[in-house]
Amino acid sequence: MNHLYVVGIGPGRTEQMTLEARQVLDSCDLIVGYTVYADLLREAFPHKEFLVTPMRQEVDRCRMALKAASGGRQVAVVCSGDAGVYGMAGLILELAVDYPDCQVQVVAGVTAALSGAALLGAPLTHDFAVVSLSDLLTPWEKIEKRLRLGAAADFVICIYNPSSRKRADYLARACRVLLEELEESRVCGVAGRIGRQGENVQVVTLGELEHMQVDMFTTVFVGNSQTRIIDGRMVTPRGYRL
Amino acid sequence: MNHLYVVGIGPGRTEQMTLEARQVLDSCDLIVGYTVYADLLREAFPHKEFLVTPMRQEVDRCRMALKAASGGRQVAVVCSGDAGVYGMAGLILELAVDYPDCQVQVVAGVTAALSGAALLGAPLTHDFAVVSLSDLLTPWEKIEKRLRLGAAADFVICIYNPSSRKRADYLARACRVLLEELEESRVCGVAGRIGRQGENVQVVTLGELEHMQVDMFTTVFVGNSQTRIIDGRMVTPRGYRL
Numbered sequence: 001m002n003h004l005y006v007v008g009i010g011p012g013r014t015e016q017m018t019l020e021a022r023q024v025l026d027s028c029d030l031i032v033g034y035t036v037y038a039d040l041l042r043e044a045f046p047h048k049e050f051l052v053t054p055m056r057q058e059v060d061r062c063r064m065a066l067k068a069a070s071g072g073r074q075v076a077v078v079c080s081g082d083a084g085v086y087g088m089a090g091l092i093l094e095l096a097v098d099y100p101d102c103q104v105q106v107v108a109g110v111t112a113a114l115s116g117a118a119l120l121g122a123p124l125t126h127d128f129a130v131v132s133l134s135d136l137l138t139p140w141e142k143i144e145k146r147l148r149l150g151a152a153a154d155f156v157i158c159i160y161n162p163s164s165r166k167r168a169d170y171l172a173r174a175c176r177v178l179l180e181e182l183e184e185s186r187v188c189g190v191a192g193r194i195g196r197q198g199e200n201v202q203v204v205t206l207g208e209l210e211h212m213q214v215d216m217f218t219t220v221f222v223g224n225s226q227t228r229i230i231d232g233r234m235v236t237p238r239g240y241r242l
Numbered sequence: 243m244n245h246l247y248v249v250g251i252g253p254g255r256t257e258q259m260t261l262e263a264r265q266v267l268d269s270c271d272l273i274v275g276y277t278v279y280a281d282l283l284r285e286a287f288p289h290k291e292f293l294v295t296p297m298r299q300e301v302d303r304c305r306m307a308l309k310a311a312s313g314g315r316q317v318a319v320v321c322s323g324d325a326g327v328y329g330m331a332g333l334i335l336e337l338a339v340d341y342p343d344c345q346v347q348v349v350a351g352v353t354a355a356l357s358g359a360a361l362l363g364a365p366l367t368h369d370f371a372v373v374s375l376s377d378l379l380t381p382w383e384k385i386e387k388r389l390r391l392g393a394a395a396d397f398v399i400c401i402y403n404p405s406s407r408k409r410a411d412y413l414a415r416a417c418r419v420l421l422e423e424l425e426e427s428r429v430c431g432v433a434g435r436i437g438r439q440g441e442n443v444q445v446v447t448l449g450e451l452e453h454m455q456v457d458m459f460t461t462v463f464v465g466n467s468q469t470r471i472i473d474g475r476m477v478t479p480r481g482y483r484l
């Protein structure tokens with residue numbers, strides 16, 4: 001049986017990868033991924049063969065990986081963060097039905113909700129929801145409904161893909177939806193380029209967030225009703241009696 | 243300035259820890275944690291001093307760690323999974339205001355939502371919510387509301403702490419709440435003792451889940467309207483055209 005690994009490499013720095021991910025990549029002879037993520041790995045794995053394809057060619061990329069694995073190569077498809085959270089694990093498993101000689105193994109990684117939270121403080125110590133603002137594959141109405149219900153449920157909300165060149169105003173639109181449910185002073189956090197050059201965090205209010213410009217390498221956190229700023233960090237208390 | 247590290251050690255096996263977590267633990271001379279998690283680490287770090295306290299003594303445990311760090315020791319507070327997701331990072335940051343000479347650094351780890359998802363397949367490739375059924379610190383009405391709104395929003399729902407000795411029927415109660423919104427055939431997944439001896443996964447329906455007995459080391463996944471079983475794996479398609 002041939003093996004295909006789908007590996008979450010964490011946010012950026014090699015140290016933020018799990019030992020398991022590292023071992024799998026060490027054992028593979030072909031690493032397949034989106035250009036930006038492959039570039040993060042070239043330095044740590046200088047002798048590996050890389051197969052990179054640009055964004056929006058996910059289906060082709062996954063088929064190439066399955067074909068190579070099916071042909072007997074040791075292949076890892078890499079995803080930034082986790083392999084499953086908006087990652088390639090689902091697509092690979094969907095396509096793998098055409099390659100019955102391939103066994104797919106998913107290797108988890110630290111997704112941006114966790115790495116961004118660690119930089120900001122501790123926003124996710126209570127129930128939370130993760131919502132992507134990308135409407136390439138999801139109708140905007142559905143995204144809006146999830147934001148609205150997530151806020152009504154008093155979840156901490158972690159927002160992925162808050163912006164892109166074509167969607168420069170999406171974060172502002174999301175904030176306006178949230179402001180129908182939540183107060184302007186709600187504590188929010190922004191984590192940019194986590195684990196990469198230019199890493200940055202900011203703690204702001206929801207009112208301020210509406211007017212911020214962020215790029216596509218940013219993860220946004222909207223606190224729940226209990227979230228506070230403690231010594232400049234964003235903290236959602238779990239509720240222990242101190 | 244003294245440093246206190248709050249470290250997520252992943253689900254269980256040492257390889258599921260990040261390299262950063264490993265390096266931090268290597269550099270510390272005191273590791274503080276709940277008995278079960280400390281036991282997972284003793285083998286990998288045989289020469290370290292451990293300070294363990296049982297469950298429900300979280301505030302004392304964190305104060306001891308802060309005091310030791312404030313006294314100049316290199317201290318790591320360890321949490322299973324991630325340091326922030328229902329972990330100690332929030333409590334440490336709350337208590338750290340009394341120890342202004344201590345700088346707290348949070349080191350993220352792979353939480354059970356991610357490690358469980360990887361074992362089951364790819365349930366979390368779309369927007370999801372994480373809800374704990376523990377009502378020690380959260381009123382049950384709030385938990386129920388979050389389940390209800392999470393289901394209405396068509397989130398994949400990942401359930402932590404589905405059971406304990408005193409709360410043997412909580413998962414069944416949660417299922418009955420979800421069944422008001424969702425059909426009995428909704429695809430669900432159960433991941434038990436992830437990364438530890440006795441690791442197990444099962445893909446079931448929501449109707450079957452209602453009648454399952456699970457222990458406290460179990461993480462439960464309730465699919466969204468698109469979640470399917472593919473070759474025995476639980477997969478939430480992201481929506482790519484194949």
